[in-house]
Structures are given as structure tokens and as C-alpha cells.
Amino acid sequence: MNQLRTVSVVPVETPSLGDRSYLAHDGEVAFVVDPQRDIDRITSLLDELGVRLTHVFETHIHNDYVTGGLALAEATGATYVVNADDPVSFERHGVRDGEVIEVGSMQVTALATPGHTFTHLSYALAHDDASGTPVHVAVFTGGSLLYGATGRPDLLGPDHTDTLVHHQHASAHRLAELLPDATEVFPTHGFGSFCSASQSDATSSTIGQERRSNPVLTQDEETYVAELLAGLSAWPAYYAHMAPANLSGPEAPSLDLPAEADAAELRRRIEAGEWVVDLRHRTAFAAGHAHGSLNFGIEGQFATYLGWLMEWGTPLTLLGESAEQVAEAQRELVRIGIDRLEAHATGRPEQWTDGPLASFETASFADLAQVRHHREVVVLDVRRADEFGAAHVEGAVNVPLHALTHSLGDVPAGEVWVHCAAGYRASIAASLLAAGGRHVVAVDDAFDNAGAVGLPLVGDDVRASA
Incomplete structure (x- = not known):
């Protein structure tokens, strides 16, 4: 029997993309679910908690960000757990429905929950109670059962949407039937991500709460399918690049800032059709900016909208009030696979132009x-x-x-x-x-x-x- 320990789950939030990763541990050993690309947040948390990472789990091949799973596993020596049916090009532990993986005193069971993708998995977490009986305490649902919603079923294209939306309904019901009402639900999407079919203000939930309030569990299948499909809207264009990147096994990104550019170089880049993006708040930008520069304020869903609007591969330069602001933006961008910046500049807009400031x-x-x-x-x-x-x-x-x-x-x-x-x-x-x-x-x-x-x-x- 495993030694009785307290199990904790720590969310690692990425609000700009509307996603959460999770670190679960028993005080000694830990696993991570769906880590973002900037893995230093996870390694710092491991050091802070004083726990050892042994496993990294992916619920699915992500469409809205580039994973840090392989890089984190390689950096820590952890086992990388991915659905055995996903055609990845790297070494991993291929897991299948029903397989139980021991992580310290915790037991993690892979559950097939197709719907967001065909090979989507959820992971049910159990640990022993005082009598030594394993009890399910949490489930990591990725893009399956979300708070008050489900992950959208249309990201693989219209040919698969109808099949996937019915899978999504069945998968949510499978989780509700298999797991106790007190089981905490930890989804990856649903906090503003376009991977969610709809949005909820909830920050936590349980299987029981979802059973009482989530349309996928309260409506009949026909009504759920019709309402979900009617509510779907456009998703960011950069999503098309995420799954191929994740299947290839992305490496850890460099977060070193590119070279600084002066006003003449910035003007040359703008005139060449490159994107020079001003990260300042919109009121500051409107009051004065380098002519031809574009405003994507770092305070909003910066990476989502920049990745959506910019033609993939366009040379990109960032302008910020400080090096820290530019570094924050760079961190956001590597999460969606924009790894290379041409240049950056910091300071005031008067320093970024050799002519008069533009305004509106x-x-x-x-x-x-x-x-x-x-x-x-x-x-x-x-x-x-x-x-x-x-x-x-x-x-x-x-x-x-x-x-x-x-x-x-x-x-x-x-x-x-x-x-x-x-x-x-x-x-x-x-x-x-x-x-x-x-x-x-x-x-x-x-x-x-x-x-x-x-x-x-x-x-x-x-x-x-x-």
C-alpha cells in the first residue's frame, strides 16, 4: 500500500491564451498536464515546492498553442505520456485507454474522451484514503468536459465536425458516469481559449456540479449538438500551424531578445512591409506612435490576435516601453510558435521615428x-x-x-x-x-x-x- 500523503493540484495559468496547465504532487513526486512552451514556469514551481517531476501528460495534440511537453520531459528526465495513436515523430510513452500509471502515491488512469480531437485523453487522478482504498479526487479533462461547456469539435475541419460533436457528448457522459460527484475537474481550455465551444466565469468545478449545470450533461444529445454547432464562431488562423508543430516535437524556445533597432532601421522595416508592433496601451499609442507601426497592446490577448492577423512568417519587430515589456511579449509569442523576432526597441515613440509622430x-x-x-x-x-x-x-x-x-x-x-x-x-x-x-x-x-x-x-x- 502506498504511504498516505496529501495530493495537491497547482494550476499554471496562461490567461492571454485562455488555458491552464497543471502540476499535481504528493509532496515528493509530481506530474504535469499540458504544459505551455515556456517551461521555466514549471521548473521554477518544482524548485519552489521541492518535488521531483516524473511524468508529463498530454491530453491531446493541441491546436491553440505549441506544447512544452517534450522539452520539459527532456529537461527533467520525466516520462512523456502521449496517446499511443498520435502519429508523433519523437520517443514517448504511448498510453491507451484504461492504462494506469503510478506517480509516487498517485494513480493516473488514461480515459479515452474523443470529441475535441479523435485521440483526446482525460486523466483521472486517484490516491489512497486512510483505509488504503484508491479514491478518485481529480480529473484532467483537457478539451473534453470544461466548466459549463465542452471543447469545440470543429478544429479538425468540417468533414469531422459532426462525428466529433457526438463523440464529445458521449465522452462527457462517460466521465460523469465513471467518476464520483466530488471529483474535481481541471480542464485545459475554457478560460478564454477559442478551443472552448463557449465560455464560463467559473474558476473551479466538480463532476457533480457539471452534472447539474453543464448543457452536455443536462440536455439530450440532439439539443446539445444543435446548440453547440449553432454557437461556433471563427478561430485564430494560426491554429493551422499548431498541430503540425506539436506532432514534430517542439524544442524549448530561446527567450533571448533580438538586436535593438534605431529609428532608421524601424522606418526601413515598415516601408518593406514588415510588421513593427507597438506593445503600449491603446491610449498611449493613439496619442503618438511611429507612423506605420501597429498596436497590439500587451495587456490584452496579444498573441492570439497578432498570430491571427499577421501572415505567418512575416518579419516581426516589437516596440515596448521597457525590455521587460518586450520580453513578456516574446514569451507570449513563443507559446504559439513565433520563435524569431527581427529586432526590438524600447523607450518612447519619439525615439522610434525620424519624423513627426502619428496619432488618431x-x-x-x-x-x-x-x-x-x-x-x-x-x-x-x-x-x-x-x-x-x-x-x-x-x-x-x-x-x-x-x-x-x-x-x-x-x-x-x-x-x-x-x-x-x-x-x-x-x-x-x-x-x-x-x-x-x-x-x-x-x-x-x-x-x-x-x-x-x-x-x-x-x-x-x-x-x-x-
């Missing part, structure tokens, strides 16, 4: 309501199509942000007032438009305020509430 106005929805009484302006809504369909300003043009780089010519002529749901996406769009020479005003305001200030709204939700 910012405004509120109240300002937009006023200006529409006096002159014609283009209202550009860069939210997703599903957001626009639910409610939008009457007369607004919808070009979702992720489509804007290829649709700048579709934005009507004239003064453009661009908005999103809260301001972050609008600033990215405004920077793209301004770099193209358009007269732009960025609405830095919550869309919930639009109707309150008298702007006429139309859409499905507006009709439903009328």
Missing part, C-alpha cells in the same frame, strides 16, 4: 451619438459576426477584426469610427487603418454603453428583448 483620436459611444447628428461617418464594427448579429449600431459596417487585414479595401470611404466590445480590438483595427492612410477615430468604450447613450441598435437580441 479616441472617443466614446456618447461622442459617436453626438457626431452622427452633425455629419456622416462610417461606423465600423470589428467584432465577430455572431456578436454583430446579436446587437449592433444601426447602419454599422461589420468587418471582423480577424478579416480586416484582407478587407481594408472593403471599408467605405470617409471618416471611420471603429469600435469593438471594449476597445482592445478597435485599437488594433484603428492602427491598421491609420497605417493605410485612413482618417480613423477609435471608440474606446464598452459596447453596453451604445444603447444607453441613444444610438439605435438592431439585431437578434434587440428584437428578442423588444
